[in-house]
Amino acid sequence: MLQHQPSLDLAFQALADPARRAMVERLCDGPASVSELAAPFEMSLSAVVQHIAVLEGAGLIRTAKQGRVRTCQVEPQALRGVEGWINERRLLWERRLDRLGDYLKANPDMPKKDHDQ
Amino acid sequence: MLQHQPSLDLAFQALADPARRAMVERLCDGPASVSELAAPFEMSLSAVVQHIAVLEGAGLIRTAKQGRVRTCQVEPQALRGVEGWINERRLLWERRLDRLGDYLKANPDMPKKDHDQ
DNA sequence: AAATTACTTAAGCAAATGCTTGACTATCGC
DNA sequence: GCGATAGTCAAGCATTTGCTTAAGTAATTT
Numbered sequence: 001m002l003q004h005q006p007s008l009d010l011a012f013q014a015l016a017d018p019a020r021r022a023m024v025e026r027l028c029d030g031p032a033s034v035s036e037l038a039a040p041f042e043m044s045l046s047a048v049v050q051h052i053a054v055l056e057g058a059g060l061i062r063t064a065k066q067g068r069v070r071t072c073q074v075e076p077q078a079l080r081g082v083e084g085w086i087n088e089r090r091l092l093w094e095r096r097l098d099r100l101g102d103y104l105k106a107n108p109d110m111p112k113k114d115h116d117q
Numbered sequence: 118m119l120q121h122q123p124s125l126d127l128a129f130q131a132l133a134d135p136a137r138r139a140m141v142e143r144l145c146d147g148p149a150s151v152s153e154l155a156a157p158f159e160m161s162l163s164a165v166v167q168h169i170a171v172l173e174g175a176g177l178i179r180t181a182k183q184g185r186v187r188t189c190q191v192e193p194q195a196l197r198g199v200e201g202w203i204n205e206r207r208l209l210w211e212r213r214l215d216r217l218g219d220y221l222k223a224n225p226d227m228p229k230k231d232h233d234q
Numbered sequence: 235a236a237a238t239t240a241c242t243t244a245a246g247c248a249a250a251t252g253c254t255t256g257a258c259t260a261t262c263g264c
Numbered sequence: 265g266c267g268a269t270a271g272t273c274a275a276g277c278a279t280t281t282g283c284t285t286a287a288g289t290a291a292t293t294t
Contacts (some may be wrong), residue, residue, distance in 0.1 A: 004135050012138075016129035017252085018121050021202075028209035034271065047253055049271070054251095068261045068270045074210050079203060085138075086200045092145035093191050134282085151241065164283055166242070171281095185240045185291040239292070244285105251280070259272070264265105 007059060008085055011078045014058035019043070020051050024074060027061060031073040124176060125202055128195045131175035136160070137168050141191060144178060148190040 014020055023037050038048040052072060055061045059078035063070050132138055140154050155165040169189060172178045176195035180187050 005138075008138070009133055009135055012129050012133035016126055016133055018126055019252095021122075021125070021129075024206065028206050028213065030213060035269090043252090044254065045271075046255085046273090049273095050252075065271085070271070074206075076207075076210060076214075079206060083200075083203045083207065086196060086203065089141065089145050089191075089196060090193075090200065093193060093196075096145065096147060097193075136282095152239090160282085161284065162241075163243090163285085167282075182241085185289095187241070235294100237292100237294080239290100241288105241290085243288070245287105247282105247284080249281085249283100252278095254277080255275090257273085257275105260270090262267105262269075264267090 005085075007078065007081055010058035011060060011082050014054050014060055015082070017051070017054075019048075020055055023048075023051060023055065023072075024060060024079075027072055027074045031071050033069045033071055035069075037072060122202075124195065124198055127175035128177060128199050131171050131177055132199070134168070134171075136165075137172055140165075140168060140172065140189075141177060144189060144191045148188050150186045150188055152186075154189060 015024070019041060022040065026032060026037060026040075034049060034052060035045070037052065038045050041048060052061070052063065055072075056063055059075055061072050062075045063072045065071075132141070136158060139157065143149060143154060143157075151166060151169060152162070154169065155162050158165060169178070169180065173180055173189075176192055178189050179192045180189045182188075
């Protein structure tokens with residue numbers, strides 16, 4: 001569990017950008033072409049294409065070209081990976097906070113040293 | 118829902134780095150000092166301090182100095198924000214996939230055009 | 235008081251990111 | 265075939281990131 005997880009790196013990195021997050025949000029409503037994805041933004045089409053490449057590289061979306069239009073759609077897999085990581089963490093720190101709560105309940109007069117760890 | 122969410126930007130960005138993610142993982146087992154956090158890494162202490170600053174700036178951890186040692190601990194709030202975003206997305210695309218499934222069940226002989234959107 | 239510990243701060247640097255513009259290449263509708 | 269459409273590719277560039285080293289400062293230990 002202390003190993004590098006390149007796919008997580010890429011997914012978090014991809015989602016760190018508000019434009020890319022907005023694109024994923026849009027794609028959660030259904031597939032869209034590159035130009036449709038680009039429409040809400042002021043940046044160049046080229047920039048949007050680069051964002052799409054990042055999302056696809058992170059496995060967050062899948063794209064396919066038919067004729068001259070490339071259609072994009074969300075790929076649940078990578079999103080699940082991110083969700084999994086978060087859920088694991090939450091489990092751990094909730095368990096920890098519970099233990100701490102129990103300890104405090106048991107020792108209402110906690111000394112100021114050695115309060116944990 | 119199409120607004121910028123700087124806190125999400127910062128949280129995702131912070132979690133995109135494997136070292137920082139490892140630090141959060143470590144902190145889920147309980148608070149730690151800067152040097153304790155630094156121990157598993159080969160990078161300089163200075164670099165670790167910078168990572169800690171990023172995590173704190175993203176609201177993912179809280180730190181406090183007492184004497185000459187700074188103690189770090191997870192701050193559930195920001196993690197919840199990330200979790201929330203993911204969960205919303207999952208809800209949306211699961212609902213979408215369900216609808217698509219129903220549609221396919223209703224129209225087993227789907228024409229190749231206009232399959233969605 | 236002197237040495238050690240636990241950071242802190244600043245400067246510098248190579249690589250990665252997020253754009254831009256400009257020139258192209260297919261495909262579609264007429 | 266010809267022009268408009270939809271996207272691709274390649275530079276180039278300013279900023280940000282992820283480090284490093286070097287020189288501090290403040291709290292402990294001895």
